[in-house]
Amino acid sequence: MAEVQANEKGGGKKTRQKKHTLRVDFTPMVDMNMLLITFFMFCTTMLKPQVMNLSMPTAETNQPVDPVKARESTAITIIMGADDQLFYYEGKLTDASYTDSTFLKPTKYGEEGIRKILMKKNAGTYEQVQELKVKRSAGEIDTKMFDSLSNIIQKRANTELKIAPTVLIKPLDASLYANMVDILDEMLIANIGFYQIADISEGDAFLYYNKTGDDSVLSPAQKAQVASAKKE
Amino acid sequence: MAVKVKKQSTFIDMTAMSDVTVLLLTFFMLTSTFVKKEPITVNTPASVSEIKVPETNSMTILLDTAGKVFLSFDDPELVTQTAVAVGNDYGVSFTETQLESLRKIVSFGVPITKLPAYLDMKVDQQDAYMGEQLKIPNNKNVGIPADTLTSAKVLNVGGNSVNEFQNWVRHARTIDYQRNNDKVLKLVVKADQKTQYEVVKGIMNDLRKLRENQYLLVTNLRTASSDK
Numbered sequence: 001m002a003e004v005q006a007n008e009k010g011g012g013k014k015t016r017q018k019k020h021t022l023r024v025d026f027t028p029m030v031d032m033n034m035l036l037i038t039f040f041m042f043c044t045t046m047l048k049p050q051v052m053n054l055s056m057p058t059a060e061t062n063q064p065v066d067p068v069k070a071r072e073s074t075a076i077t078i079i080m081g082a083d084d085q086l087f088y089y090e091g092k093l094t095d096a097s098y099t100d101s102t103f104l105k106p107t108k109y110g111e112e113g114i115r116k117i118l119m120k121k122n123a124g125t126y127e128q129v130q131e132l133k134v135k136r137s138a139g140e141i142d143t144k145m146f147d148s149l150s151n152i153i154q155k156r157a158n159t160e161l162k163i164a165p166t167v168l169i170k171p172l173d174a175s176l177y178a179n180m181v182d183i184l185d186e187m188l189i190a191n192i193g194f195y196q197i198a199d200i201s202e203g204d205a206f207l208y209y210n211k212t213g214d215d216s217v218l219s220p221a222q223k224a225q226v227a228s229a230k231k232e
Numbered sequence: 233m234a235v236k237v238k239k240q241s242t243f244i245d246m247t248a249m250s251d252v253t254v255l256l257l258t259f260f261m262l263t264s265t266f267v268k269k270e271p272i273t274v275n276t277p278a279s280v281s282e283i284k285v286p287e288t289n290s291m292t293i294l295l296d297t298a299g300k301v302f303l304s305f306d307d308p309e310l311v312t313q314t315a316v317a318v319g320n321d322y323g324v325s326f327t328e329t330q331l332e333s334l335r336k337i338v339s340f341g342v343p344i345t346k347l348p349a350y351l352d353m354k355v356d357q358q359d360a361y362m363g364e365q366l367k368i369p370n371n372k373n374v375g376i377p378a379d380t381l382t383s384a385k386v387l388n389v390g391g392n393s394v395n396e397f398q399n400w401v402r403h404a405r406t407i408d409y410q411r412n413n414d415k416v417l418k419l420v421v422k423a424d425q426k427t428q429y430e431v432v433k434g435i436m437n438d439l440r441k442l443r444e445n446q447y448l449l450v451t452n453l454r455t456a457s458s459d460k
Binding site: 023025026027028030033034036037040041043045048049050051052053054055056057058080104171172173174175176178179180181182184185187188 | 243244245246247249250256257260262265266276277278279280281282283284285286293295398409420423424425426427428429430431432433436440443445446447448449450451452453454
């Protein structure tokens with residue numbers, strides 16, 4: 001291929017000329033290309049990182065932090081502690097919850113733990129949204145269409161059927177950022193439409209303290225309360 | 233009897249090989265996006281989200297495990313205009329060469345009062361300086377101050393106290409809005425997975441006070457190995 005046959009047919013001349021073969025040596029060219037390829041391979045990032053959307057409620061100074069009007073039947077609160085500890089409780093906190101040792105249930109991150117619980121909780125809309133997800137990955141609908149359709153499903157489940165779970169995510173200060181992303185990821189996986197990251201309430205702090213004995217979550221006033229209760 | 237051995241040429245035709253390498257090279261050149269050099273290494277957590285990082289009109293907030301804040305802009309004009317505006321608030325001014333140096337920087341994290349001196353350094357000196365400073369724990373010379381204690385000056389904007397980090401975001405948002413009218417500056421938060429939630433919460437609260445409630449959290453794709 002690299003040989004070019006230079007046949008010169010001397011116009012009209014009858015003397016035969018010798019055939020010249022022009023050979024171009026491509027080896028240095030290949031060497032150089034290989035070097036360049038190596039350079040580009042080392043300098044590139046093939047995988048672009050993903051991003052995850054997160055919307056937080058506005059911080060209005062005159063508004064209480066936790067104004068979620070969750071339905072008791074579908075509400076679920078997830079508390080993330082230090083060292084990858086994970087707890088959840090369903091429904092609302094009542095006075096009886098503090099003495100009930102099974103109210104705050106321990107679970108773990110991942111498929112066998114929290115995902116199972118959330119899937120069960122969201123059984124009403126999970127299938128419908130999952131169908132849309134399949135359609136989206138097949139290219140039948142685009143992302144905008146997916147967003148609006150899944151929004152309709154979620155809204156209907158929330159206001160008409162009243163089955164959509166409301167998830168309150170309450171990370172403790174000692175939990176890791178990875179924990180928060182993990183839980184937000186579970187929301188994506190379980191197709192949960194309504195969730196909110198909130199600060200831990202006093203009641204939650206007590207529950208967590210009762211369960212783990214970790215008093216770092218308690219406010220100074222609560223600590224004093226605990227101390228006086230112990231004296232009695 | 234001498235047998236005449238035919239001389240065989242050892243010439244290997246490299247043309248096909250060269251074709252392949254040129255093709256590969258073209259592929260890599262067209263698909264490559266260069267790794268951005270960041271002053272700190274951040275291991276982002278994994279997620280299943282499929283949304284890609286926005287390429288334009290975004291501002292990245294880098295957070296390391298100690299809670300140090302670094303900023304990174306994708307638009308060189310935006311970063312210089314913002315720096316001038318922020319500098320004005322704290323009585324810091326920049327020379328033309330300093331702004332030129334800022335334009336080339338990918339991400340930075342120094343208090344505004346230290347920024348001109350930092351920009352006067354050459355690129356390798358900046359790296360060396362950052363490396364030195366990052367070794368010192370609780371160093372106030374590294375990271376954009378995100379609390380009222382370490383800020384050069386606490387400003388009062390519309391009845392709210394605004395720290396240095398908030399001021400950067402505030403100005404970047406306004407300037408970006410003036411530059412391209414129809415779009416809103418996207419805030420990308422890139423935090424290390426080992427960062428405590430307390431730190432992330434602090435940053436988000438700062439942003440929420442500026443009525444910035446939408447964030448994009450940088451994650452990498454969840455794979456079987458990361459999903460234990």
